[in-house]
Amino acid sequence: MTTPTTSPEGLELSRPHGTTDWWRDAVVYQVYPRSFADGDGDGIGDLPGITSRLDHLADLGVDALWLSPFYRSPQKDAGYDVADYRDVDPRFGTIADAEAMIDRAHALGLKVIVDLVPNHTSDQHDWFRAALAAGPGSPERDRYIFRPGRGTNGELPPNDWGSVFGGVAWTRVSERADAPGSAWARDGEWYLHLFDTSQPDLDWSNPEVRTEFESILRFWLDRGVDGFRVDVAHGLVKADGLPDWQWHSEMVSGSAVDPETVPPAPMWDQDGVHEIYRSWRAILDTYSPVRVLVAEAWVDTDERLANYVRPDEMHQAFNFHFLVTPWSAGELRTAIARSLAATEFVGAPTTWVQSNHDVVRHASRLGLAETGKGPNGIFATDAQPDADLGLARARAVTLLMLALPGSAYLYQGEELGLPEHTALPDAVREDPAFARTKGKEAGRDGCRVPIPWESDAPAYGFSPTGRSWLPQPAAYGELAPDSQRGVEGATLEMYRTALRLRRELGLGRAGLAELPVADENVLALTATTADGRKVHVVTVTGGTGFELPAGWGVLLASTPGAGSDGRVPADCTVWAVDGD
Numbered sequence: 001m002t003t004p005t006t007s008p009e010g011l012e013l014s015r016p017h018g019t020t021d022w023w024r025d026a027v028v029y030q031v032y033p034r035s036f037a038d039g040d041g042d043g044i045g046d047l048p049g050i051t052s053r054l055d056h057l058a059d060l061g062v063d064a065l066w067l068s069p070f071y072r073s074p075q076k077d078a079g080y081d082v083a084d085y086r087d088v089d090p091r092f093g094t095i096a097d098a099e100a101m102i103d104r105a106h107a108l109g110l111k112v113i114v115d116l117v118p119n120h121t122s123d124q125h126d127w128f129r130a131a132l133a134a135g136p137g138s139p140e141r142d143r144y145i146f147r148p149g150r151g152t153n154g155e156l157p158p159n160d161w162g163s164v165f166g167g168v169a170w171t172r173v174s175e176r177a178d179a180p181g182s183a184w185a186r187d188g189e190w191y192l193h194l195f196d197t198s199q200p201d202l203d204w205s206n207p208e209v210r211t212e213f214e215s216i217l218r219f220w221l222d223r224g225v226d227g228f229r230v231d232v233a234h235g236l237v238k239a240d241g242l243p244d245w246q247w248h249s250e251m252v253s254g255s256a257v258d259p260e261t262v263p264p265a266p267m268w269d270q271d272g273v274h275e276i277y278r279s280w281r282a283i284l285d286t287y288s289p290v291r292v293l294v295a296e297a298w299v300d301t302d303e304r305l306a307n308y309v310r311p312d313e314m315h316q317a318f319n320f321h322f323l324v325t326p327w328s329a330g331e332l333r334t335a336i337a338r339s340l341a342a343t344e345f346v347g348a349p350t351t352w353v354q355s356n357h358d359v360v361r362h363a364s365r366l367g368l369a370e371t372g373k374g375p376n377g378i379f380a381t382d383a384q385p386d387a388d389l390g391l392a393r394a395r396a397v398t399l400l401m402l403a404l405p406g407s408a409y410l411y412q413g414e415e416l417g418l419p420e421h422t423a424l425p426d427a428v429r430e431d432p433a434f435a436r437t438k439g440k441e442a443g444r445d446g447c448r449v450p451i452p453w454e455s456d457a458p459a460y461g462f463s464p465t466g467r468s469w470l471p472q473p474a475a476y477g478e479l480a481p482d483s484q485r486g487v488e489g490a491t492l493e494m495y496r497t498a499l500r501l502r503r504e505l506g507l508g509r510a511g512l513a514e515l516p517v518a519d520e521n522v523l524a525l526t527a528t529t530a531d532g533r534k535v536h537v538v539t540v541t542g543g544t545g546f547e548l549p550a551g552w553g554v555l556l557a558s559t560p561g562a563g564s565d566g567r568v569p570a571d572c573t574v575w576a577v578d579g580d
């Protein structure tokens, strides 16, 4: 059953009602394990720490958590370089700790989604070590993408691809001079790594790779996880022959090149990836209760993204087009309408997101002079975000997001209004992007700083010893949950109320229509819930504000007190209901 509604411009904004699958309207909270809560006091967050703080998530009112990787890893890319997919890194705990975390989450009614990193392994993975040892032409090398170099002596990379993190996407290895046991002297083949040198890309045309990942899926499904967030889901298959492609791709926004003048990227979004996800879906569908797949895919259009969530593929795909939309009512409207139309076409929910561990936190991003995707990290010497403006807009865009039909992802600490750490000393930076761009990009450490729990405790309650793998900014102290809980107007209370109302009203499954408003700074929507209730959602991105029609009563406002004088001010979202 649907409640079809058409916006004045003729854009279909309807959504289906009545489905029961939890993921369709789930609010999922991203836990970044090394920065959530440290149980053993070594300054690095861990699984026992997460388990001890799960009550916070239940109290917040989310449906599920997604954890970034906690598998055995040398941590060259914060765990997105996996050395053993079936083991927990000792920094984070043990398999028993993972099982205890899953059990506790389930006891609290929370689903657990884990990260799967299939595009590349760590260079410390057994397979890669074996590939280096076995030499050219071996079946061990065939699991990765090894190629001879170009140039007279193979001294040039096999093609011109660049790494997402900066620099070239190929590294040359040394080969044994002849028989095993002899010196490693001869310059040899090159291997592809779309990310760091320590992250060799797997060759997904090799059936052994497919079988291995099907087994890894089952390993975690058998331990009770409710789903997988699939890292770089658009990267697994590369175009035949690995043709040159000189343009650069960025995390989250992709290549952002003009499709009229630039050929499609041969390493991203190849049609061949979909067959892999169909086979995974078939495996997940043999499990009960339902298990889900979430694509991290930075592709060019909403239509290409929708391919990942066709009925026999994944369940969700992050909507990064929404994340990179500048602070403009008109642009938000277009992003929302296009996303809804594209996912509705394939019968999937839209998956909204504003922050994650790869982008500047939206409380800071939206306080920059230029809004939109934002830079890859902010240096202390860069123009600084306007903290108050950023927080006001972040709260406003979050209230807009949480009123939209579909699923929404939150990043740990955004419910506290945490800003980006913009004054990290370069010496503590760990993101490989900082080194690979030779310090041109600050990288993602500023959004990965350990989060506060208690205003007056060492490391603001992150760790019992006060240790913290990255220094926390002083501003985090007063944002700790113990300083916000029960405080009217606090960001934490806004999130709690929004999530409660969203659930009670069924906003995640409501039909959506646009209210015609002449002011280009105003986006006004009406959500019609399954039982016919109407919630008006008004976001004002600038100008003089919006006068609420007579009889509308404010349910919730992103700016404390807004709407009580009958107006929604700039940089604010209000949820309202008809008076009668």
Ligand code: NOJ
Binding pocket: 077, 080, 081, 117, 195, 231, 232, 296, 357, 358
């Ligand atoms: C996307 C992840 O979100 C990011 O953190 C990681 O660096 C890359 N994929 C490579 O795995």
Ligand code: MG
Binding pocket: 038, 039, 040, 041, 042, 043, 044, 045, 046, 091
């Ligand atoms: Mg620890």
